Amino acid sequence: MNNNIIAAALVAALGALALPASAEVVVIVSQKNPASRMFSEQASQFFLGKSNLFTPVDLPESSAVRAEFYKKVADKDTAQVKALWSKLVFTGKATAPKEYASAAEVKKAVAADPKAIGYIEKSAVDDTVKVILTLP
Amino acid sequence: MKKQLLVAAVLAAMATMQAHAGALDDGNLSISGFGTVGVAKGNSDTAEFARYNQAKGVGDSPRISLDTNLGLQATYKMNDWLSGTVQVLSRKGPEGNFGTEVTWGFLKAKINDEVSVRVGRVVVPTFLISDYQNVGYANTMMRPPVELYAQNPIENSDGADINYQTNFGDLNFTAQAFVGVSRGKIYVSSGSGSVATYRAPDAGISISGEYGPFIVRAAHARAEMEINDIGSLNTLSNTLTAVGFGKLASDLNFKDGKKIAFTSVGMTMDWNNILLQAEYAQRRAKEPVYLADTNAWYAMAGYRIGKFVPYVAHSNVEGHGTSVTVPAAFAAAPAALRGAVTGLMGAQEQSTSLVGVRWDFAKSMALKVQLDRVKPKAKSGYLIHAPAAGTTKDINVVAVGLDFVF
Numbered sequence: 198m199n200n201n202i203i204a205a206a207l208v209a210a211l212g213a214l215a216l217p218a219s220a221e222v223v224v225i226v227s228q229k230n231p232a233s234r235m236f237s238e239q240a241s242q243f244f245l246g247k248s249n250l251f252t253p254v255d256l257p258e259s260s261a262v263r264a265e266f267y268k269k270v271a272d273k274d275t276a277q278v279k280a281l282w283s284k285l286v287f288t289g290k291a292t293a294p295k296e297y298a299s300a301a302e303v304k305k306a307v308a309a310d311p312k313a314i315g316y317i318e319k320s321a322v323d324d325t326v327k328v329i330l331t332l333p
Numbered sequence: 334m335k336k337q338l339l340v341a342a343v344l345a346a347m348a349t350m351q352a353h354a355g356a357l358d359d360g361n362l363s364i365s366g367f368g369t370v371g372v373a374k375g376n377s378d379t380a381e382f383a384r385y386n387q388a389k390g391v392g393d394s395p396r397i398s399l400d401t402n403l404g405l406q407a408t409y410k411m412n413d414w415l416s417g418t419v420q421v422l423s424r425k426g427p428e429g430n431f432g433t434e435v436t437w438g439f440l441k442a443k444i445n446d447e448v449s450v451r452v453g454r455v456v457v458p459t460f461l462i463s464d465y466q467n468v469g470y471a472n473t474m475m476r477p478p479v480e481l482y483a484q485n486p487i488e489n490s491d492g493a494d495i496n497y498q499t500n501f502g503d504l505n506f507t508a509q510a511f512v513g514v515s516r517g518k519i520y521v522s523s524g525s526g527s528v529a530t531y532r533a534p535d536a537g538i539s540i541s542g543e544y545g546p547f548i549v550r551a552a553h554a555r556a557e558m559e560i561n562d563i564g565s566l567n568t569l570s571n572t573l574t575a576v577g578f579g580k581l582a583s584d585l586n587f588k589d590g591k592k593i594a595f596t597s598v599g600m601t602m603d604w605n606n607i608l609l610q611a612e613y614a615q616r617r618a619k620e621p622v623y624l625a626d627t628n629a630w631y632a633m634a635g636y637r638i639g640k641f642v643p644y645v646a647h648s649n650v651e652g653h654g655t656s657v658t659v660p661a662a663f664a665a666a667p668a669a670l671r672g673a674v675t676g677l678m679g680a681q682e683q684s685t686s687l688v689g690v691r692w693d694f695a696k697s698m699a700l701k702v703q704l705d706r707v708k709p710k711a712k713s714g715y716l717i718h719a720p721a722a723g724t725t726k727d728i729n730v731v732a733v734g735l736d737f738v739f
Contacts, residue, residue, distance in 0.1 A: 247505045248446070249443075249498070279697060283367065283465070287367055287404065287420065287738075289439065289441065289451065292363065292408060
């Protein structure tokens with residue numbers, strides 16, 4: 198009897214531990230962009246103001262995909278990224294990435310600009326954009 | 334009245350910020366801003382704690398003047414490579430009220446992906462956080478350590494600068510050089526306090542490398558500082574000249590411009606939730622002037638726990654001699670005059686130990702609480718409205734501030 202209860206408790210506990218399926222995030226560029234592959238460290242440079250080669254675009258702050266992206270590519274949370282951009286924006290060195298409301302709008306913006314770089318859920322990818330990095 | 338208007342403006346700005354996600358973007362025009370609403374209180378009724386260039390500090394009653402500010406910035410993109418930016422900042426300054434100034438206003442031309450040139454009123458990046466020291470949200474501590482940052486109150490220059498940024502593999506390298514003329518008002522705390530005007534042709538260079546969790550930065554700037562209207566100094570000069578020490582008088586003051594050099598090295602680290610920030614800076618007069626040479630440093634350590642960052646820091650400034658050689662004959666001058674000159678040439682020395690916590694509790698907002706224990710050592714340190722004989726009594730300053738950006 199006790200063993201059954203313990204077993205049931207263990208199963209329940211393990212069930213509770215099961216992580217929610219986190220979105221697989223991919224980094225995308227325009228089909229007109231010659232880049233074909235990019236390392237995570239390189240991608241982070243564009244989103245943290247360390248390189249002007251590509252123009253970064255963001256999803257809204259409230260997006261789980263955005264939080265996941267910055268956590269994976271730079272190990273930073275939203276507030277840290279914002280503080281970092283504040284140093285660049287308010288010294289006139291850079292403008293923060295433009296925000297688009299949804300993956301569809303990000304794809305549209307990225308597809309239209311050969312210098313744009315963005316990130317969306319893997320499931321939202323279509324052939325208007327090119328995936329150059331899949332985050333683990 | 335002005336204080337109430339500023340607080341109302343800050344609250345209105347925060348309301349706007351809540352209503353709009355991110356910067357207001359009207360095609361090519363983007364408007365953004367930052368600010369701090371802060372209250373501070375000291376425990377001294379004999380001296381006041383202030384940031385540099387503030388005419389009024391914090392004594393033993395709560396004040397919002399120490400850390401409260403509001404910055405508004407507008408950037409207009411004319412095309413792919415040309416843009417214009419203007420930033421105005423309101424804060425308590427050298428004239429005792431909440432003043433508004435144009436911190437910078439420039440045209441920026443992007444030469445290529447790595448180089449850009451700006452012309453107009455540009456940022457003077459003397460020390461590690463000089464160029465964003467007014468943006469509370471961008472900093473861990475409540476305010477830049479006054480021991481180091483008061484060494485140079487110049488924040489902008491009318492001229493031009495060039496910015497270079499490149500990546501060597503995982504190393505991000507930036508360099509910045511500027512040249513221009515800085516103009517402004519400065520608060521002189523000697524006597525009952527007065528406001529003087531300065532003009533300083535200046536130039537400087539800073540280079541910075543970011544590798545993984547580390548940023549290391551070095552900078553050197555020179556200013557040829559000219560100030561003609563420090564009342565108490567002019568009186569002393571006239572007296573010295575009248576008794577035959579004209580050369581000493583002209584050596585001491587800032588008339589005709591005196592060259593001052595600032596050199597600094599600084600670093601930050603953000604690794605495994607451990608934050609470090611440390612800096613060392615020197616001020617050296619390259620020509621005789623009453624302002625003492627100083628060495629200053631500070632070190633901060635913090636630890637990120639979720640949205641909280643508790644931190645501690647220690648800062649210190651001490652004198653490193655003087656650039657003025659007092660003639661041997663001056664030993665025969667009246668004692669009061671010798672005392673005035675010696676007092677003038679001495680360095681302000683002070684150290685501070687502080688502890689605080691930053692809490693990123695909401696989107697685009699951070700709450701900070703900081704307690705400073707300020708120990709004036711010579712010439713009342715950087716305390717203002719201190720007794721004429723000076724004070725070495727430690728004072729505590731507690732401050733609470735809300736930083737925001739929009």
